[in-house]
Structures are given as structure tokens and as C-alpha cells.
Amino acid sequence: MFFLPQLIEQRQSQFNGTISVYKQFGRYSISVDNLTQSGGLLVPIWKQALSKIQHTKYDIQNVLVLGLGGGTLVQ
Numbered sequence: 001m002f003f004l005p006q007l008i009e010q011r012q013s014q015f016n017g018t019i020s021v022y023k024q025f026g027r028y029s030i031s032v033d034n035l036t037q038s039g040g041l042l043v044p045i046w047k048q049a050l051s052k053i054q055h056t057k058y059d060i061q062n063v064l065v066l067g068l069g070g071g072t073l074v075q
Contacts, residue, residue, distance in 0.1 A: 005029070005040075030070040038070030046073050 005022035013019050017033040022040070029039030036042055053060065065074060 028070065028072070039072040042073060 003024075005024040008021045008023050008028070010018060010020045013032075020031045022029050022031065024040070027039055029042075030037045031040075068074065
């Protein structure tokens with residue numbers, strides 16, 4: 001087990017710069033030019049934000065996700 005993120009793959013993109021995939025504590029994250037796009041610290045941030053929706057008067061049945069990235073936040 002690694003305490004620091006382990007670099008799994010890194011590629012250069014003509015449009016997005018350096019795209020990196022990391023693994024830490026069995027979870028993956030995607031970083032584009034050192035900015036986390038999916039996984040990592042974004043998961044608890046979005047969980048907290050979306051938990052506030054549960055306490056609204058709306059009965060949400062469907063959600064459209066734009067900009068899915070690595071898909072780790074869809075859960």
C-alpha cells in the first residue's frame with residue numbers, strides 16, 4: 001500500500017496538456033495539468049454538495065451529468 005499517489009499512466013494531449021492517472025489507497029484519480037478532474041479529493045467535495053439536494057422539496061428522479069471525466073463521481 002502506498003501513502004503517496006502512485007502514477008499509473010501519463011500521456012500528452014494536444015488539447016489538454018499532460019493527463020495522468022494515479023492510484024492511491026486502491027482508488028484511481030485523473031489529473032490534467034496537475035488539476036484533479038476525477039476521483040481523489042473531488043469525491044468528498046461532491047458528496048457534501050449533493051447531500052444538500054436530498055434535503056430539498058423536489059423529488060429528483062433523473063440527473064444529467066455533463067463532462068463525465070473518469071466517471072468516479074457518478075456513484
